[in-house]
Amino acid sequence: MALAGAASLALGACASIPGANVAPGSPITAEEAQVGAQYHDQFVAEFGGEMTGPYARYVEQVGSNIAVQSGLATRPDAFDVTLLNSSVNNAFAVPGGYVYATRQLVNLMNNEAELAAVLGHEVGHVAARHSARRQEKAQRNQLLGLLGAVIGGGLLGSSDLAQLSLQGSQLATLSYSRSQELEADQLGIQYLNRAGYDPHAMATLLTSLAAQNQLDAQLQGRGDATIPAWASTHPDPASRVQNALQLAQGGTGVINRDTFLNRIDGMVYGDDPAQGVIEGRQFIHPELRLSFTAPQGFYMVNGTRAVTINGDQGRSQMTVGQFNGDLNSYVRDVFTKLGGEQQQVTPSSIERTTVNGLPAAYGTARVNNGQQQVDVTVFAYEFSPNTAYHFMSITPAGQAGTFNSLYQSMRRISASEAGAVVPRRVDVVTAGRGDTVRSLANRMAYTDAQEARFRVLNGLSASDQIVPGQEYKLVIRSN
Incomplete structure (x- = not known):
């Protein structure tokens, strides 16, 4: 993002x-x-x-x-x-x-x-x-x-x-x-x-x-x-x-x-650290100095202006808005922009809380999307006097609590955590005589599906084998 x-x-x-x-x-x-x-x-x-x-x-x-x-x-x-x-x-x-x-x-x-x-x-x-x-x-x-x-x-x-x-x-x-x-x-x-x-x-x-x-x-x-x-x-x-x-x-x-x-x-x-990175269910942005974790069973997409959290029970986005130092008005403004001229969206109330030391405010509105009743939740955090971020979520009516763990996971990260984020890069290597798909795949900078990732990255079918002397792509960690 x-x-x-x-x-x-x-x-x-x-x-x-x-x-x-x-x-x-x-x-x-x-x-x-x-x-x-x-x-x-x-x-x-x-x-x-x-x-x-x-x-x-x-x-x-x-x-x-x-x-x-x-x-x-x-x-x-x-x-x-x-x-x-x-x-x-x-x-x-x-x-x-x-x-x-x-x-x-x-x-x-x-x-x-x-x-x-x-x-x-x-x-x-x-x-x-x-x-x-x-x-x-x-x-x-x-x-x-x-x-x-x-x-x-x-x-x-x-x-x-x-x-x-x-x-x-x-x-x-x-x-x-x-x-x-x-x-x-x-x-x-x-x-x-x-x-x-x-x-x-x-x-x-x-x-x-x-x-x-x-x-x-x-x-x-x-x-x-x-x-x-x-x-x-x-x-x-x-x-x-x-x-x-x-x-x-x-x-x-x-x-x-x-x-x-x-x-x-x-x-x-994959993700450029300057835009934040997704590691499993965790999103970490070293420049914005923040991190949060998606609920179990949800996956994330890192877009240009927002991070989207997707699942069968709802969807949420984390993004930024204009902040004048008042979290309550910030939340109200997000709801106002959601409805636009066609429909007014107003939360039943706006509550204040603190999440991992961050001042926060949130509200939920129930609206009809033309097919069913849905709950729209805005949960905002103050990171500085002129900076705030918020989640904007949609869930079926009565299920606004689906993203509670997400909201509670938002935190500020330390300088050392930010500095530890290293990008992944393509590394082109020449296969040796003893190399196999498994030996090369084991060098991929992932903890899961290494061989599947290696085969897809190199256009290899499930039966294709390594040709000694030929170049292949790996994904490694490198600044």
Whole structure:
């Protein structure tokens, strides 16, 4: 949680839609470029910030070279390819030649052709003007438009609770239709062929993403690997693998495995300590100097502006608001913003308490979300005269106590605890003659599922074995 406030990305329902009347495959128009530039900074802020340096330059180079194959522009520098500092597997693009990929998704890849495949897929969405057509459909349905997407839901008709119901601020794009996803896959594979890459890379990347989604579901205790939607803007990659293989049939080209692995060696993997880290059920933020623990049976997602705690019995977010030194008014303000203009949300009362030495205040309101009665709880803590953080939770009516252990776990951490937080990074190693999957996996910086994590990270099936002399990715602790 970086707590960098991002401005609203919503466009009014009667706003013009860039690209709506442009034929698919046509060059980028001046209007599209203008709109893309207008919202670029906001997208970057919403997804963890822009990375710079060698990693970012490499991704930009590959992305620009694959994008020019689309015919949207004749020069690679006409595209803006951004590597985002996010621990979520994600990639997306917006009109105007703006293409984005998270470092976590790049870390999942195993060769340059896979990187080109993902970025080519996103360029395919732009070339086909999919975002404009999705937004045009949304406007016909009188929904709130967003640059190629919508912040979905609307538990109470307010953006804050809508985001809470959809598991966090990392969810910022509405999924494309299946036909649009398949078309973008097809276009991406065309671009791979034109650029001289192995077109099978689209299928191998989708396979890795599906395996990662499945592993995440197992580690978090979820039964459905395609839920929650924040795991990818392109849900259900497993269903697209066979189609991608058929499209690539007979194609050949380079993959540049060693080059790719060497170029991503040392990249941060998972949470960046500057945004806080999740370790099991504990969240710890060394810069904000705070920590809390999710209840048993719940899992957490670390977003850009909030940490989301998810489970079958409810959802909660920890975030920050404007604080004037009065916790009671702080809590009331959070409730006021929840309801917005459409519905007033007022707690029955606001109580004061102390949690681990921190002054705290809380209140609960019972509201109807259109389907059932739910309890909305705001629990706030004062960390300094001008700094407060709060949990905002939704539970079924009568079950507001579900998150009591969460509220009581909030605490201030010491300087030594903060200093002990060390990031995980990708470490590329060359397998020796005696190495096995188990011996390499044992070096992964995790206490659970080491072998499963190693296999998914390196695109290995359950039966694949180590090849001596070949490079593999590990995840280690390193400053």
